[in-house]
Amino acid sequence: MTATTPDLALVPSLPRSRRLGPVLTLAQRRFQLSARTPRELVVPLLTPILFALVIAPALKSALHTSAEYEAFVATGTIGLLIPLNTMFAGIGVLVDRESGAQRELLTAPISRALLVVGNLIVAFAITGLQVAVLLVVARARGIHFHVTGSGFLWFLAAASLFTIAMYGAAETLAASVPSAEEYIGRVPAIAIVPWCSWRARCSRSPPFRVSSRGSRASCP
Amino acid sequence: MTDTPTDAAIDVDTLEKTYAGDVHAVRGISFQVPAGEVFGLLGPNGAGKSTTVGMLTTTIRPTGGSARLAGFDVATQSLAARAVSSVVFQEAVVDRALSGRRHLDLHARLWRVAPREASDRIDDLVEVLHLADLIDRPVATYSGGERRRLEIARALVSRPRVLFLDEPTVGLDPRIRAELLDVIATLRDGAATTILLTTHYLEEAERLCDRLAVMHRGEVVAIGAPQQLRAELGDEVVELRARDDGAAMLALLQDRGLAGPGAFTVGATVTIPLRGRSAAEVIAGIEATRVRTVSVTSRETTLDDVYLHLTGGELADAA
Numbered sequence: 001m002t003a004t005t006p007d008l009a010l011v012p013s014l015p016r017s018r019r020l021g022p023v024l025t026l027a028q029r030r031f032q033l034s035a036r037t038p039r040e041l042v043v044p045l046l047t048p049i050l051f052a053l054v055i056a057p058a059l060k061s062a063l064h065t066s067a068e069y070e071a072f073v074a075t076g077t078i079g080l081l082i083p084l085n086t087m088f089a090g091i092g093v094l095v096d097r098e099s100g101a102q103r104e105l106l107t108a109p110i111s112r113a114l115l116v117v118g119n120l121i122v123a124f125a126i127t128g129l130q131v132a133v134l135l136v137v138a139r140a141r142g143i144h145f146h147v148t149g150s151g152f153l154w155f156l157a158a159a160s161l162f163t164i165a166m167y168g169a170a171e172t173l174a175a176s177v178p179s180a181e182e183y184i185g186r187v188p189a190i191a192i193v194p195w196c197s198w199r200a201r202c203s204r205s206p207p208f209r210v211s212s213r214g215s216r217a218s219c220p
Numbered sequence: 221m222t223d224t225p226t227d228a229a230i231d232v233d234t235l236e237k238t239y240a241g242d243v244h245a246v247r248g249i250s251f252q253v254p255a256g257e258v259f260g261l262l263g264p265n266g267a268g269k270s271t272t273v274g275m276l277t278t279t280i281r282p283t284g285g286s287a288r289l290a291g292f293d294v295a296t297q298s299l300a301a302r303a304v305s306s307v308v309f310q311e312a313v314v315d316r317a318l319s320g321r322r323h324l325d326l327h328a329r330l331w332r333v334a335p336r337e338a339s340d341r342i343d344d345l346v347e348v349l350h351l352a353d354l355i356d357r358p359v360a361t362y363s364g365g366e367r368r369r370l371e372i373a374r375a376l377v378s379r380p381r382v383l384f385l386d387e388p389t390v391g392l393d394p395r396i397r398a399e400l401l402d403v404i405a406t407l408r409d410g411a412a413t414t415i416l417l418t419t420h421y422l423e424e425a426e427r428l429c430d431r432l433a434v435m436h437r438g439e440v441v442a443i444g445a446p447q448q449l450r451a452e453l454g455d456e457v458v459e460l461r462a463r464d465d466g467a468a469m470l471a472l473l474q475d476r477g478l479a480g481p482g483a484f485t486v487g488a489t490v491t492i493p494l495r496g497r498s499a500a501e502v503i504a505g506i507e508a509t510r511v512r513t514v515s516v517t518s519r520e521t522t523l524d525d526v527y528l529h530l531t532g533g534e535l536a537d538a539a
Contacts, residue, residue, distance in 0.1 A: 025329040033317055100313035104374075106279050108330040109303035 022110040026118025030092060034122060044085070044126060048134030051077040052141055074138040081130050082159065083166045083191035089123035090170030094180045116171050123167050124160075131159065166191075228252040229382050229414035230259070230276065234285035236438075237271050245271040247438040248285060253416065253431075255290075255381070258408045260425045260432030261418040262523065267435040269418040270310060273386045276416070277307045290381045303331065306375035310387040310418075312367060316360035320351060320370045323359065324377050331378035338377065345373040349403060365396030372403060376413075383407070385417045389424060397421075404428055422523045434523075436531040450521045453482060453529060454495035457521050458502050461514040462488045469511055478505045484529050488514075491525055 035041045056073035096102040105115055169190060177183045230253035237246040246268040253259040261269045274280030276287055278298040286293060292300040306327075314323060321342065328338035346355050349369045354362060362370065368388060375383055388404065389397040405428060408415060419425055425432050426446045434442040434449070442449055462469040466485040473479040473492065483492040494502060499518035506516060 022330055022332075025326065029315070029318075029326055032322070033315060036317055099316065100309065100311050101315050103279060103309055103311075104307075104313045104327075105330075107277050107302055107305070107307050108327075109299050109332070110330060111299070 022108070023114050023118050023121070026105070026110075026114060027121040030119050030122040031125075033095075034089075034092065034126070044130060045133050048077060048081060048130050049137050051080075052134055052137040056138075056141075070138075070141070071143050074134065074143055077134060078131055078159065079162075080191070081134065082127055082162050084187070085127045085130060086123050086163055086166040087170045087173075087187045087191050089119065089126070089167065090174040091180055091183060092119060093171060093174035094177075094183055097174075098180070116168075119171070120164065120167050123170075124163050127163050227254060228288070229255040229257070229290055230416060231288040231291075232272075232276070232285070233287070235272070235275060235282055235287050236284035237268075237275060237280060238283045244438050246275070246282075249433075249435075249438075249440045250285075251433055251440060251443055253414055255414050256412050257430045258415045258417060258428055260429035261416065261435055262420065262422075262425045262432050262527070263435035264420050266437075268438040269435055270386055271438075272435075273307070273384050273416070273418055277305065277384055278302055304380060305382040305384065306331075306378055306380040307384040308368070308371045308375050308386065308388055310390055313371065314359045314367060317358055319358055320355040320362070320373075321346075323370060323374050324355075327374045327377045333378055341377055341379070342373075345376055348406070349373045363396075364392055365400065368392065368396075368400060369403065372400075372407075376407075380413060382414045382416065385415060387418055387420070389419070389421065401427060425523060434527055434530060436527075441530045442526065446523060449523065449526045453493040453521045453525055455521060456494045456499055456518055457525055458492045458494060458499055458506070458516065458518050460490050460492075460506060460516040462490060463512040463514055464488075466490050469513075472509065472511060473506065476505070476509055478502055478509070482529060486528055491528065493521065493525070493529070494518075 052074060056070040056077075059073060060070050093102075096105070102115075106112065173186060173190065174183060177186070230251075232249060232251050234248040234250055235246060236244070236248045238244050249268075249272065251259075261272060263269055271280060275282045276289065276294060278294050278301060282295060286295065288294065289301040290304045292304065294301045318326075324342045324345070325338065328335075328342070333341065346352055349372065351366075351369060351373060354366055354370070359367060359370065372385075372388070385404065389400050392400065401424060404415075404417075407413065408428060415428075417424070417428060429446060431443065431445050432449070433440045460469075466488040470479060470483055470485045470490045473490070474481075474483065479490070479492045480495065482495070483490065485491070492502060503516055503518065506513070
């Protein structure tokens, strides 16, 4: 090993980079850990596709209901995707803690809140991707969403706030349980409750009108 | 509250940490470390070293007292304090799936190092710390020593004014430990960074530290240069192992004037600081008393003797 290292001598502070802020750096890190391979991006998309292409039609046939039921399942699935996806995203917090990486992040000269925001960005993006895929596949399946301006904005606002709230619940739960096993055990119970509320809300005042081929129907 | 740096790179004033259940992990410790010094916290596991580092690095909230890094209060100016410091933790603190280079790059970005400087800095550190063959591999493929070198490199990317090394060689095999000590010695020789090192290995403390604080049960029981601390017991000690009760033997030797008040016993072993007396003279006196001993030897004073004298416990016991 070299005995002297003049390059390591302290120098006056240099201009700091603003090109990639700490939030985006944290989000980039979380994304790299969450989606290291194409498989890790594609597999989560199978869930909404499954609901739209398989489960909704199967339920409609099994229950001998009308086409509106597929529409109901499509919008109801969004209310399930959001809490499940965001709650499972909280596992990343536990992994960071168990691997020790969280300690390094806690010593960084950034607000601790940014650690949550960085994770939220990725959870929000992946959830948004799943919802978008669901809507596209549902549309291809024959469900027509007659979107109004206010309805679309309502849907965006509701889904965004729902995602943020559920991710907040995920971070809170991850901070309070000691292990990933215990966290996973609690997720279904926590995710189901808001899903039921979403479906109930959808049935009372649909954000937009949906129909399948040849008929118009509201989300029941 | 001043934002300008003071002379002390680390200034700790009656810092304390009490956990729920009235557990006093750190009990009102105070010390100052001037810029550029390598300062050691020496003590066994449970002495409060890592808790002290946790408070100084703002990952643990103090329950009393204050501390400053380069003039920035760790409680009220925590962002500024973190900006001037870096930590190498005792446990592994890595994302195993990411490459070594990605770790260094992440640290540079979070500490807001300019991209051009970060790139040059990373290249320098990779060369100095012999990481060239590893740097683009996932950290999961690294050995313990390689991972620790990466963590040191990462901590140095931001050119910290204060570098914390929390038990940097614990758990490593002797060869890797020796290499890492060489690396750390290089840091102290070449850079103006202030280093706070926690350890329970005597040779690390003696080799690397300009001064050290001996911690025991949350308190600092002595502060000084290693040679200075040893000098309080003298250059040499006589150590004897009794066949029977060590405490009774010590009392007898003290009664005969062969052991002074600084002598101490641990189990059946009695240690007598010579403080300028001749080892041959003391040993002859012990033999004349015809006490029953297993062995009688003389040797150089070590920091373990200092620690035993101060606390009655042995540094290696909890290693």
